[in-house]
Amino acid sequence: MAFHEMASAACRALTARKDGPSLYDLCDPLLLNGAGNGASGDQHLGQFYRTALANAALRPLLRRTGLSELNDASRFAALRHALTQARDDERPDWAAIGQPVAELLDTVKLRHPRPPAVPPEGPPPGLSDIERVIRTCGAHLLRTFRNNGFIPAYASFNLIGDPDIHGREFLMALTGLDARGYKNSTLLFNLARTFIARSPVRDLINPSWKGIAEPMWQPIQIRHRSAYYDAFYIESLLGFVESGLASREESAAAKRAISAMTDFCLGASRERVRGVDGRDFDVVTAIAPAPHPRFSRFFAQIKQTLGFGLYVPDCDTTACAFSAAAQAGSSDPMLDQPLPDFYSGYQVKAGANAPKVTVAINDHIDYDGAIVTWIDNINGDRPYGNDLDPTLNLDVLEASFRNLARWKILETPERLDLLRGIVRFQKNLAANGAFAEPRSHIYYLPELYCAYFGRCYAAFMALPEQARAAIDPDGAFGFIRERVLAYVQDELITHEMNPFDAALALIALGHLGAEVSTLTPALHCIVRHLGEGGRHGPFKAYEWNKMKTPTRILVGGPEATSAFVLMGLSLARAALKRT
Structure with missing residues (x-):
């Protein structure tokens, strides 16, 4: 990506019109300052959030990336409840936790590269x-x-994620992985993917x-x-x-x-x-x-x-x-x-x-x-x-x-x-x-x-x-x-x-x-x-x-x-x- 293209993409991300709650509106009250995390819960979810998603480099780019469907109070609350369970439950129900994220993830449209055809070249190099x-x-x-x-x-x-991971595959991963820390990172990375892929930040990332x-x-x-x-x-x-x-x-x-x-x-x-x-x-x-x-x-x-x-x-x-x-x-x-x-x-x-x-x-x-x-x-x-x-x-x-x-x-x-x-x-x-x-x-x-x-x-x-x-x-x-x-x-x-x-x-x-x-x-x-x-x-x-x-x-x-x-x-x- 040329410098002028990168600068243009960054400018669009920083000045985008916010049309719904952002990732930080959703997660900050739950994960930013170690809220919750009782004795039966898990400190790692908040640590991961602060390190990977709420850092000083990414926050300015994503703070205006809102999702219009999260203006629906019930959907917003369902996501909050899922994150709270992932944070606090001793044995989380990962299928239930992942469901509202999977529904958002299915709105992301990515595709694999499709290079254009090129004409044949002359004799091979010497x-x-x-x-x-x-x-x-x-x-x-x-x-x-x-x-x-x-x-x-x-x-x-690459925070945009892989084109082959949709809601179904995300739930497979979330329930099939063993380590809780790896489940946490899969949950939050895929939540962030939706905000990134449906905003001007997509062209930068x-x-x-x-x-x-x-x-x-x-x-x-x-x-x-x-x-x-x-x-x-x-x-x-x-x-x-x-x-x-x-x-x-x-x-x-x-x-x-x-x-x-x-x-x-x-x-x-x-x-x-x-x-x-x-x-x-x-x-x-x-x-x-x-x-x-x-x-x-x-x-x-x-x-x-x-x-x-x-x-x-x-x-x-x-x-x-x-x-x-x-x-x-x-x-x-x-x-x-x-x-x-x-x-x-x-x-x-x-x-x-x-x-x-x-x-x-x-x-x-x-x-x-x-x-x-x-x-x-x-x-x-x-x-x-x-x-x-x-x-x-x-x-x-x-x-x-x-x-x-x-x-x-x-x-x-x-x-x-x-x-x-x-x-x-x-x-x-x-x-x-x-x-x-x-x-x-x-x-x-x-x-x-x-x-x-x-x-x-x-x-x-x-x-x-x-x-x-x-x-x-x-x-x-x-x-x-x-x-x-x-x-x-x-x-x-x-x-x-x-x-x-x-x-x-x-x-x-x-x-x-x-x-x-x-x-x-x-x-x-x-x-x-x-x-x-x-x-x-x-x-x-x-x-x-x-x-x-x-x-x-x-x-x-x-x-x-x-x-x-x-x-x-x-x-x-x-x-x-x-x-």
Whole structure:
């Protein structure tokens, strides 16, 4: 968003005509000064309100954002009563509390990006231009690691929320989440969404952008470290070394960074949990205990106040960390654990969407055969309830393919059945086209699903033919490949892209063996945008993954963009050199 556009949007928000009670008219008497909160109640709701919504930056923008229906005294009173219950009741009835908020939320009209079609471009950029971008991105990652001792990612909040969270999905989340602090933040963020989306503040908080992946333009970005990100950075730096474009010094620096990040994934981020069968396993948690995540003191406190005090391990971070460590040649005994035995306790079977999935906001898809997201810690905590994401399940497959012999998957019928169940789940997504719908995904874009399917497909095709036939006797991978290629070729690359979109397209097309000519639009997009990141890096920060609850929280960063661009261009370069 240009400065003049931002200034204009801010001016409209500050001078808007107020046509009903505002968020602060509703909440201040209940939450601003710690009113209520008896011994049986909850102090966190007021803390969250004061930190996230009633702060000095947001209050001037929202103080004139009124809702006309709240002039109805009965509706206003119903909301007040719901907030009072959430604040004071020892065991709140969250379905009843959420109902008046859900009714307001259903008046919000948001939509996913719809980039315009673009005409075909000429011949692809030259190899020298592509190699220059690869070297620039590799140098950016290594420089960041040298300066920080790690490669960060950033989280930022988009208070407009996610287009897929309506009243129904909000109630699902509110009742399916476990931690009260997380319920509180979900309640108040979604209440605020209505005031934001139906006022001029909308244009300031949620400006339009080019392409699919959302740019992380928000001024508040929380820098942190996670094993999930380190695992991907390991793969990216391995690709940089294997490309042959890194200098001798860069190759040595990349290997040192890879070793350090592998140690972080399998060491500082390791957590002991108990499987459903009673056996103990070492898994990988997304946010390791302090000080490993590298939050600033300021944001560490805010994280706690916003309801993110307790993190638990997850199936995705564990799979990605195991895969990256295996690719890096790690001999850590942790990798010898047969993860399919552990994952079997988190697999949904016989089409039953419950009780494993408590936050079923994408329940239009059939979960049969898939793995849920969150792993109970050793104390049995699961603060986010549980949900199910298709892309996560690709990562479980990819890690299993890379460790097929180590885990004796083909020799163990139960382990083989687990993989076949996930493959069946993925084939169903492709058959009905659900993989291309944003609402099917909890943490990722459909475009990222396509890139990660390409990565998974490459690992699958690297297996011996006999192994592939045992895992996929019905040819599901070939079927999914055709559907994903069609989506990328007919939809993604024929419309306006930003560099992150283009990198995802190249990763999918490169791994899936697409015609070289299809690489051209994405290559031009990336080369054309080199330098857009200014002092932060070669490219801007874009949405890599997200959370839809408690509001739309994006995670990415300029380093993440560099990593994806590096991987996409490396695959494209190899394809071009083969022609």
